[in-house]
Amino acid sequence: MNRITATYDIESPVGVALAAEVLAGEQSTGTFTRLAAETDELRARSAARIERIEITGSRATPSLPSRKAGNSYERGLVTVSWSLENFGTSLPTLMSTLAGNLFELAELSAIRLVDMNLPSAFAMEHPGPQFGATGTRDFMGGHQGPIIGTIIKPSVGMNPSETAALVQTLVEAGIDFIKDDELQANGPHCPFDERVKEVSRVLNAHTDKTGKRVMYAFNLTDEIDQMWYNLELLEAHGGTCAMVCINSVGLTGLRALRNRSQMTIHGHRAGWGIYSRSSNIGISFPVMQKLWRLAGTDHLHVNGLANKFTETDDVIAQSATSVQKPVTEGGPAHLAMPVYSSGQTVWQIDPARTLLGNDDFIYCAGGGILSHPSGTAAGVIALRQAADAARNGISIQDYAKEQPELQEAIDTFPETRVAFKGSYPNR
């Protein structure tokens, strides 16, 4: 099956069936009205095909402003397919086709790309994550269990020495993973090269002393040449993880990084709300994460359960599980590691683990570690105890009876309510 399929949730003033034809025309042979040069043979070869239409509703007013008006606005799910012949296996051209001008069509008053399936021939042409969960553990000297991480805060404003001093505190507290904030890349007050030098000194000294290798995701987001320069610098200092804001550099920036990287790539999705926030426009995470994994990210942010942002817990669960599923049926699986973050404490680690059914995730907490009443080290220990409880199928309250750090965390952090409406395969 050398066809790519995409499913859109659309609403239309001209009816879903007609709108689907316009969409398929615009995104393949390019004209709804047939041109002279558009022979039957050409259409058979290149035209997008409507595979399935499911009407889901109708409303009296358009969800988004539209040049065309209708008596009503019909809503439905439309699955369209394209031959691989149209774009080959180019990710950018896949984007131009599946997520191109169709978002602007006057025949649509809502359009969201909600699902995409690629043939294995497509996935085989892309490198995918170089290390994934197993490689990440190897870099850390065979780390077991979920990776307990934190984020440098304040996000911006500290200089390299201040950052290194904070890192010293964190590594002494037994943290597994630390990441730069997405706002901190290479500003004048905290230049990338100085930060790498000062922080690496702390990390390497800690490894020499304890044998433990803490992974630090240095945010090297920048122009291509500068990112490559940053990568080399990181390698020279024993770096094991390059963090990049994937929406800020774009798909080709991520892939360019992957092509030259000898370390894990930590994909931060800052800006994701543009794609996710409205139910009437955008792209779903299960679609975008496939593209990011094909381009080579090892870790991928999925927000956190009961987070400080807007996505529901069902969306988080869907996002987290999606990156652990094969990117296509057959062909390379290209699995990545989900990264939970945003308002995470000991309360969310059980559901975060349970919905995945494994420990192959990174769990980033800020206040959830630093605000532990017995200090940062106790904050890290409490999270590990909560992860142990989850792995053993024991509630954190029961497990805490013999684990004082966990008990203190339970008493300190307000219980969060994680509420799934859906059901998950591993739950």
Place this chain on the structure above:
Amino acid sequence: MNRITATYDIESPVGVALAAEVLAGEQSTGTFTRLAAETDELRARSAARIERIEITGSRATPSLPSRKAGNSYERGLVTVSWSLENFGTSLPTLMSTLAGNLFELAELSAIRLVDMNLPSAFAMEHPGPQFGATGTRDFMGGHQGPIIGTIIKPSVGMNPSETAALVQTLVEAGIDFIKDDELQANGPHCPFDERVKEVSRVLNAHTDKTGKRVMYAFNLTDEIDQMWYNLELLEAHGGTCAMVCINSVGLTGLRALRNRSQMTIHGHRAGWGIYSRSSNIGISFPVMQKLWRLAGTDHLHVNGLANKFTETDDVIAQSATSVQKPVTEGGPAHLAMPVYSSGQTVWQIDPARTLLGNDDFIYCAGGGILSHPSGTAAGVIALRQAADAARNGISIQDYAKEQPELQEAIDTFPETRVAFKGSYPNR
């Protein structure tokens, strides 16, 4: 003034003023609750500042789904500023900051980035368009007047020989500019290198014969290394224009192209609807076009007046004029050339020219040329006549009395209604 300002149109369940504080905190020092390490000095240096708040309305229900609920949802314009110290002059980090996690905040039920002003120190660190309108004209041997262009259709499906045959027809018809479709980059059925070879042979033979150099925008959208390879191939065949789908490759992809290009860059904005379609989420064109110009595009698509898509004529006018304004006050102007396209005929060229007040634009028509009853050459001539009429302040109907091709076009193509609600400086 070494501060960057951004204006957001926001709606909030907690009130605009409080939401603005959350936004500014999240996108700078990173915490609404102050951390121990967040000293007064650090805040003075790095915290984003709220410069201005204007309340514009209120509604009973949220415009977008939000984790937080309110009794009402206040709407307003909020201007926030950041010190250049926070990100230096990195475009990707500017994106992570101005268009990062803020789109997901639970304190917002709508957020759209509607304006951005950069200090000249920022613009000076970026190459900007290498050629602009003047350089584009030079490549074409000193072309006068607006550039009349067309798009290869069907979008996909033709092989290189079929494409070259169509190009032969078009250059003989006197066209100035031809572009690939955004869906056609390097597919198996029409490989980039073969297309360049066959089409360039036609273009170069035409130049040898007539002295006229038609500009062809070859769509080289691909991964970075492949785009660079494509550029070299294009140069070897006398190419003068590289087309790229800027949303598909991302900002760093565009800049990487600019760094190695010796020809004009034609920026296609396929996928733009994700940013533009909803008034409750996204980024305005006047903001995005500054980033694309800083990264180096010479030409920039702005849709067309009375187009087949959804943007209103006021939005098109604002978009087209924005790319001809200096990117910052003081510093390099980095001007680009607007490209009109989508449903364009002789009817829209007068308003398209009038709102700019000059001829420095590309006017792409498909059916508006090919469907002329006296053939393609007459279609091109009619558009030139319409442009002459506009330059001389004569209506196309009056001008057509002595220009038969224009009269035929007027009789053939339905009159489009271009309706500006706003007023334009050059009108």
